[in-house]
Amino acid sequence: MRETDVRSQLAATGGDALRVLVVGAGVAGLSVAQLLRRDGLHPVLVERGAPGAAAGYVLALLPLADPVLDALGVREAYRARSTALHRYRARSxxxxxxxxxxxxxxxxxxxxxxxxARGELLRTLAEPGGTLSHGxxxxxxxxxxxxxxxxxxxxGPGAAGGGGERVEGEFDLVVAADGLRSALRPLLLGERGTRVVDTGWDGWVAWAGTDAAEDDLxxxxxxxxxxxxxxxxxxxxGVFVGGPRRRTAAGSSRFVAAVRERLTDTGGALGRALDAVAAAEDPYRWPLTDCRSSRWATGRVVLLGDAAAGFLPTAGVGAGMAMESAHVLAAHLRGAGxxxxxxxxxxxxxxxxxxVHAAQRTSRQLATLVFRRHRAxxxxxxxxxxxxxxxxALAPVTRLLAEPPRVPRRAEHGT
Known part of the structure; x- marks a missing residue:
């Protein structure tokens, strides 16, 4: 992506049938912006983070994402930056x-x-090119x-335009894709327009080596x-180790030591995960919460991705569903005035x-199974x-895969 200032992005929308602002350059925002660009528009894409901000966590990405990757022509780039997952092992x-x-x-x-890795997925989605204003x-x-x-x-120092500048723009559509802790969502729905589910758990993401015999496991x-x-x-x-927040508050090293005391077998990938989190100087902290907005669309503004419905990681569907939603939204907008x-x-x-709500329910149901505190x-x-x-366990997820959403070829709407 080419870093540029907001005014230059605004100028590029002048001849578009739809003047679009996309807020947030994460998985959902970048997906919809690139799909709209493929359709000939020049959406203004802004991101509150600075260039080079931490990319975060690992994704096990389901085929929900495939239509976006194919539409953008980046399927081979995606495969080159990722690894196939063929096996699953459960430990007691x-x-x-x-x-x-x-x-x-x-x-x-x-x-x-x-x-x-999330950062590699963002790089893949950005590969067709385009403009972006950080900060x-x-x-x-x-x-x-x-x-x-x-x-x-x-x-801030990474902001295009030198920092502190205020710019006003007029848009036909604003896509709020600014994440689980969306700043735009309260502006649209008020403070009570979002229901948050907090599992009471959190943990740390770190990066470890791998065994060649387990690189698909x-x-x-x-x-x-x-x-x-x-x-x-x-x-x-990519590894994650976590637990109830009152216990993880002691810090990653002490928490890992407490976990080891409960284990009789710490071989293979489990041992590497514990070692990586304990040794990491500043591991990414992941609070295990989700959210559901009371509505997505308000006039000409729509919530997308985690801003609309954030996911717990338990079913592994959040990023794929965000990309699918971006694909469906772009298809609905195609040809609209x-x-x-x-x-x-x-x-x-x-x-x-x-x-999306069906997928979110699956994640929540699995969370009640996974996040157990009592030994019995x-x-x-x-x-x-x-x-x-x-x-x-994954039957609801495979049903989503077997029954993909109907994507309109052209916008289907009234006038």
Whole structure:
């Protein structure tokens, strides 16, 4: 992506049938901006973070993402930056291996299932090119009837335009894709317009090496009062270790030491995950919360990705669903004129919201199974895990894959 100032981006929208502002250059925002550019528009794309900000965590990306990758012509680049995930291993609360299964039997009929670092996915989505203004926030939005007037402010040393500049622009559509802790969502819905589910757990993401014999293996240990997972990416492994917040407050090294005391087997990927988190100087902290907005579309503004419905990582569907939603939204907008935008957004929400909520429910249900604190309940779960296949747990996810959303060829809307 080419770093530029907001005024230059605004000037480029002058001849567009739709003047679009995309707020947030994460997975959802970058996906929809690139899809709109493919359709001949010049959306203004802004990101509050500075260039080179930490890319965060690892993604096990389901085939929900494939239509976006194909539409942008970056499927091969994606494969080159990721690794195939073929196997899944579950460990008990003591670290004993309970079962190992083939993931590809469940997922491969629908497309790629691959591990990728979030930063590498963003680089892949950015590969077709385009412009971006970092260090930029939207500080005010006002509907004028026929448009939305947005006030954008650049700040900090990484901000395009020198920092501190205020720019006003008029748009036919604003896409708020600024994440789980969206700054725009309260402006649209008020403080009570979002329901947050807090599991009371959090943990740390770190990066570890890998064993060549396990570079296609996802491994998870569902403990009593802890969780550890290992997810291969190209050239390494992304790991997560976490537990109840009152226990993780002691710090990563002390928490890992407490986890080790509960384990009888710390071999392989589990041991590498614990070692990596304990040794990391400043591991990425991941609070395990999600959110659901009371509505997505307000006039000419629409929430997208985590800003609309944030996901717990337990089902591994959040990033893929964000990309799918971006694809569906871009398809609904294709061929629409400015007067039709509110109707288009309403149609998009009616179609996609039930599907996203179904995926979110799956993540929440798995969270109640994974995040157990008591040993007796964890022992019962171990027994069930040893006898119930992964296909049963992931059945709601495979149904989503088997029944993809209907994507309109042209905008379907009233005038």
């Amino acid at each position: 609360r003591t670290g004993r291996v309970l079962r190992e299964e083939r993931l590809d039997r469940l997922v491969d009929p629908y497309g790629d299932y691959r591990g990728i 930029t926030t939207v500080t005010a939005l006002a509907h004028t009837g026929s448009a939305v007037r947005a006030t954008l402010t650049t700040r 996802v491994e998870e240990t569902w403990g009593a009062g802890f969780f550890a997972g290992s997810y291969p990416v190209l050239g390494g492994t 400015a007067p039709q935008v509110p109707a288009v957004l309403a149609a998009y929400e009616r179609q996609q919201r039930p599907r 309940l964890a022992a019962v779960r171990d027994l069930a895990t040893a006898h119930v296949g992964l296909g049963t």
